[in-house]
Amino acid sequence: MVFDYGSQDSFYVKLYLTNQLCTDSFGQWIKILNLREDIDTARIILATVENNQHIKIYWQKLNLAKQYLLQRSENGSDFKYWNYTTDTLFTDQLADVQNKSYYYKITGIDDCGGRSAASPASRTILLQAKVIGEEDAAELSWNKYEGFGENTKHNLLKENNLAYSTSTENAFTDIDYFDENLLQRFYVMEAENQAKTLKSLSNEVCINYKPRIYIPNAFSPNNDAINETFQVKTTGIISYEIKIYNRWGELIFSGNQSSKNWDGKFKNATATEGVYFYVFSGKDITGKGFYRNGNVNVIR
Incomplete structure (x- = not known):
């Protein structure tokens, strides 16, 4: 049997059969299908805070991938191996959604250990709030969601998930924060992609009114x-x-x-x-x- 390597992912196999009278042969090109970093790139679809407790990450399926490597970072540069899974979604139960924003990357791995290129990082939203003066207003700040590309829309939600303000900035002062008929005020930041088909939610911020x-x-x-x-x-x-x-x-x-x-x-x-x-x-x-x-x- 003779192997003749052609391109990186293909080779030619030729089989010789012989006896005392004659010799015969048969050849065939074989193409290897595997994940390659220069061709295949994974993509995260959505990363969002869920139930104000953990983070859910969804990503696109790669046809040749048998498992996926999820990486997480708190600063956008120091990514750590976080989980291996055969699924196309993962729930990060260890995320501290009230105090931190997280970056995630996903990489596909095939049966032979070949890997795709890692996906661009997606970043979740961390919303923070503080009261100004004697409950004169609430000052809110957040980081923008990363993962939807350009024209990502950010909506500040109040009670009953009603959009209160749409912002292209990273901060907002709510002068209508106080309501004598309520005990507390809730806020959630929502990021929406341009097609309005995907939404990522931040943690929920709750401010108790001063008794x-x-x-x-x-x-x-x-x-x-x-x-x-x-x-x-x-x-x-x-x-x-x-x-x-x-x-x-x-x-x-x-x-x-x-x-x-x-x-x-x-x-x-x-x-x-x-x-x-x-x-x-x-x-x-x-x-x-x-x-x-x-x-x-x-x-x-």
């Missing part, structure tokens, strides 16, 4: 439609209970965040004008307790 409690020191339930009820107002408080006592320590009213305000009545009768004592207890969304007590004047 504030307003308890009036007087009200006048006299049917003049002005300051008729004793009304507690809060922001950043998830639940509370308030109790009002008369000067003899008798419980006159008990309420919470869901009940009606005190209308100045006790046992369906008009409460006496004068000074009453209240005790307030509540907690914020983290479970921290808040306590207040003081006087309230009923004015007729």
